[in-house]
Amino acid sequence: MAVHIFYMFLILVCAVLPVQAKLIAHYNFSDGDLLDNEVGEAYALHAVQANDASLQSVRLNAVEGTAVFPGGTQVQSWLEAAGPGALKAYTVSFWFRTDRAFLGFPHLDFFSSHTDPAPEKQGILVPVRDCRGTRIGTKRLPDWPGKRVHAGGIWHHAVLRRVNETGRTEIYCTSQDEAVGHPVIEAAGVPSCLNEIVLGLNRGKDVRYRVEMANVKIFDDADISVDELFAEGPQTWTANDLSFFSIQQMLKKMDREAECLREELSLLPIYDDSLQLDAYGYHSSYLPALDTVPDEPRWTIELSSELPFNFLELYLIPAADRRTPNRPGYGFPLRFRIVSFDQNDEQTVLADWRDSDYPDPDRFPARFPGTDSSLKRIVLEVYRGQVEGGLEYFALDELFVSARYFISEVLNVTASSSFESPPFWSSGFLNDQKTGYGLPVLRSSREAYVAEDFIRRFPMSFDGPYIVDLDLKTNRQIDLVVLYPAQPPEGIVVPGFGFPESVQIETFVESSAGERVPIETFLKSSLPNPGNNVLRFHGHSKMIRWIRFVFDQLPFHEGKQTFAMGEIGLRGLTESYGKDAVVKVSGSDTDSYLLTDGLSDGAEIIPMIQWLDGLGRRSSLSRRLGKVEALQQMLESRKEIYQRALLWTVLVLFICSLTAVALNAIIQKRRHARRLRQQIATDLHDDIGSRMSAISLATTYLCKVSEDPKVHERSGKIERIAGEMQSSLADVLWFTNSETDSLRQMVGKLLDVSELRIPPEQLCIEVTSLKQIPESSVAVQFKRDLLFLFKEIVNNAAKHSDASQIKVAIQWKRPVLCITVSDNGKGFSVDEELRRQHRRPHLGLNSMQRRASRLGAKLNIESAPGEGTVVTVRVRT
Structure with a gap:
């Protein structure tokens, strides 16, 4: 009965208490395995997708323990996990960061149940499956409210969860420096089941961003606190987490990470502004510097455009500081706001940096997201610029507007104020298509290529224009025509070398009857010297087969008219058609293929957007590489300190260890010496002591059996000698006895000697209490010399002083032992005694002086005839 009640109680408790969500998958990428689910096989990542255009497939950032999704156009890469079955209630949590700022719409497939690399529309999708796990489509949740903006380089926390009972699906997205609030997306009644998950934020068809992920978790229920998940953080690796034994392994990982970054950087474009000799860009007027940020902008720049759709991005190109050799960024605004207006004058805030300073972009492009709609104008409001000499200003090199596939035309630029100083600074230089970056080509280093541009030199009599005909073989939709300036073969700096001063572009279409029908001449104008920049002409998506370029007003170089062109680029929406064209030029056409070989200055030409995005990624990767190298140096220093x-x-x-061995040897030696001393003392006592006793007994027996006075005299003398020998033997035994090697024992021995050598009626003793005298060890030689010195002093007083009183005083005043022997006897002349004993140096006072010298003691003798004698010995113990 009790058992049944217990089971019923358990069932009731299980029914009442909530069941905590179970963690079924966890990826923190800290163990070096990209696909490893640390919980178990459930939801194991099983696929990494990357096409041929990917700069690098999804890989591991070994320094911080994150999964890296490479950026760039035409890059399709993601991680896919398949679970054990459809979950009707679940929670998915992960952290991510990108190398740029972006709007909500580029978040392609936070979560998805399909592997379609090009979803039909942008947005956030959730898997839609029936309870049997059969895919029945995808469900789009509402768009991000207010086009939520996420800052680049900052960790963001994303959570998707679905509650089974209500079918409510919620998505949270919170920056690391914010507090978790309400879900940014919420939908009810979504009939979805989590059967598999696709992780990746850069899966759009045309726009993809470099993204890192960390601390991915999947739970089998929605009963998990979003605040607790947020509090965990991205769980990336830090240098302080390392022990000494982990440093070498981490340095190897960092070497691999640095190698990967350098390899990725080698595939990205570089900028070369060596030929930028004029048209530096826009420079604002100078204003007095302010301590606070004003409520109204100090400068305003407005650009106009007629972009009907697909306004994707705005690029602000920093100006260069031409006063320094390395030409860092110059004058980029610190506090600003960017507002766009579409064709209906609806306003959208693209960026708002009024509350904090914008990070220094150096010379790399600063990119801001568009609206993916039409564009009429953009207003840049600057509230704080750079300060120099108490004056405030800002500067920009160029403004570019991206229309998904191309850089769109900026029709006009108006500035509220400008520091006009042509040919260097002017507001008109903001949309002149000239930057300090050089040509939009792909090369890792200038020395790696040999310039093979198309160059023609003519005599002075050349009059006519230089004509270039291109036949595309069939009608093509041309959206952009790009002219690349050439570089002089001599390697000297010549801005716009051989570039014509005017051009006329005539286009023709092939009719249905195969006839050549002219369309229009869409440019006939004088051209500015492009320097080291390209000139772009929009083809307005016309169908074209034949294109004729009529170049005129050729410049002179070394006394000869020269026509030079690095490349003529023809692009449609997604393709380049130049290499397929048949080229005919005025005169010989033996090397006319150089005009459409896809190279300029020996380097591969690339689309403008890919070039700008590549420079932006170079900035991000260069900073990351700098952090890796700095961290390597720090760990190497820590390793050196540890070593x-x-x-x-x-x-x-x-x-x-050596000291311990030496001390042990000394201790063993002392123990051996102590045992040897004890053995010698025992042998002497047992052997010689017994013999002296036998001699004493024999002389006593002779005295009893003989009445001869001479026998008695000789026996007495022998007995006295035997007694003295026994006393000396006792002293020797006392020396060798290790148990008497203390200062207290030494003082006790001196007192015994006094009582033995001086009659009691003559002796007076004053001594410090033996308890106050330490038991510190003294050496055998010290014991011997002090004992014999004391004996000689006492013997002299007892035998030669004729004193009625002899006083022995022993005082201990750390660390000095003071011994004084004084008598009231007849005394003597100390100087006369020393002179007398000088002839016999082994006797008397000289012997006492030698013993005192060996002890390191001070011996003082005071005496005079008839005045007694005082002998003082002061010895440091």
Whole structure:
């Protein structure tokens, strides 16, 4: 009965108490395995997708323990996980960051149940499956409210969860420096089941961003706190987490990470502004510097456009500081706001940096997201610029507007104020298509290529225009025509070398009857010197087969008229048609293929957007590489410190070991010496002591059996000698006895000697209490010399002083032992005694001086005839 009640109680508790969501998948990428689910096989990542255009497939950032999704156009890469079955309630949590700022719409497939690399529309999709796991389509959740903006380089926390009972699906997205609030997306009644998951934020058809992910978790229920998940953080690796034994392994990972970054950087474009000699860009007027940010903008720039759709991005190109050799960024605004207006004058805030300073972009493009709609004008409001000499200003090189596939035309630029100083600074230079970046080509280093541009030199009599005909073989939709200036073969700096001063472009279409029908001449104008920049002409998506370029007013170089062109680029929406064209030029056409070989200055030409995005990624990767290299140096320093500490520790332990061995040897030697002394003392006592006793007994027996006075005299003398020998033997035994090697024992021995050598009626003793005298060890030689010196002093007083009183005083005043022997006897002349004993140096006072010298003691003798004698010995113990 009790068992049944217990089981019923358990069932009731299980029914009442909530069941905590179980973690079924966790990826923190810190173990070096990209596909490893640390919880188990459920939801194991099983696929990494990347096409041929990918700069690098999804890989591991070993420095921070994150999964890296490479950026760039035409890059399709993601991670896909398949679970054990459809989950009707679930929670998915992960952290991500990108190398740029972007709007909500480029978030392609936070979560998805399909592997279609090009979803039909942009947005956030959730899997829609029936309860049997059969895919029945995708469900789009509402768009991001207010086009939510996420800052680049900052960790963001994303959570998707669905509650089974209500079918409510919620998506949270919170920056690391914010507090978790309400879900940014919420939908009810979504009939979805989580059967598999696709992780990747850069899966759009045309726009993809470099993204890193960390701390991915999947739970089998929605009963999990979003705040708790947010509090965990991205769980990336930090240098302080490493022990000494982990540093070398991490340095190897960092070497691989740095190698990967350098390899990725080698595939990105570089900028070369060596030929930028004029048209630096726009420079604002100078205003007095302010301590606070004003409520109204100090400068305003407005650009107009007629972009009917697909306004994707705005690029602000920083100006260069031409006063310095390395030409860093110059004058980029710190506090600003960017507002766009579409064709209906609806306003959208593209960026708002009024509350904090914008990070220094150096010379790399600063990119801001568009609206993916039409564009009429853009207003840049600057509230704070750079400060120099108490004056405030800002500067920009160029403004570019991206229309998904191309850089769109900026019709006009108006500035509220400008520092006009042609040919260097002018507001008109903001949309002149000239930057300090050089040509939009792909090369890792200038020395790696040999310039093979098309160059013709003519005599002075050349009059007519230079004509270039291109036959595309069939009608093509041309959206952009790009002219690339050539570089002089001599390698000298000549801006716009051989570039004509005017051009007329005539286009023709092939009719249905195969006839050549002219369309229009869409440019006939004088051209500015492009320097080291391209000139772009929009083809307005016309169908074209034949294109004729009529170049005129050729410049002179070394006394000859020269026509030079690096490349003529023809592009449709997604393709380049130049290499397929048949080229005919005025005169010989043996090397006319150089005009459409896809190379300029020996480097591969690339679309303008790809070039700008590549420069932006170069900035991000260069900073990341700099962090890796700085971290490597820090860890190498820590490793060196640890190694030095370890070396010193080993050295100290070695010295301690040697000291211990030496001390043990000394201790063993002393123990051996002590045992030897004890053995000698025992042998002397047992052998010689017994013999002296036998001699004493024999002389006593002779005295009893003989009445001869001479026998008695000789026996008495022998007995006295035997007694003295026994006393000397006792002293020797006392020396060799290790148990008497203390200062207290020494003082006790001196007192015994006094009582033995001086009659009691004459002796007076004053001594410090033996308890106050330490039991510190003294050496055998010290014991011997002090004992014999004391004996000689006492013997002299007892035998030669004729004193009625002899006083022995022993005082201990750390660390000095003071011994004084004084008598009231007849005394003597100390100087006369020393002179007398100088002839016999082994006797008397000289012997006492030698013993005192060996002890390191101070011996003082005071005496005079008839005045007694005082002998003082002061010895440091």
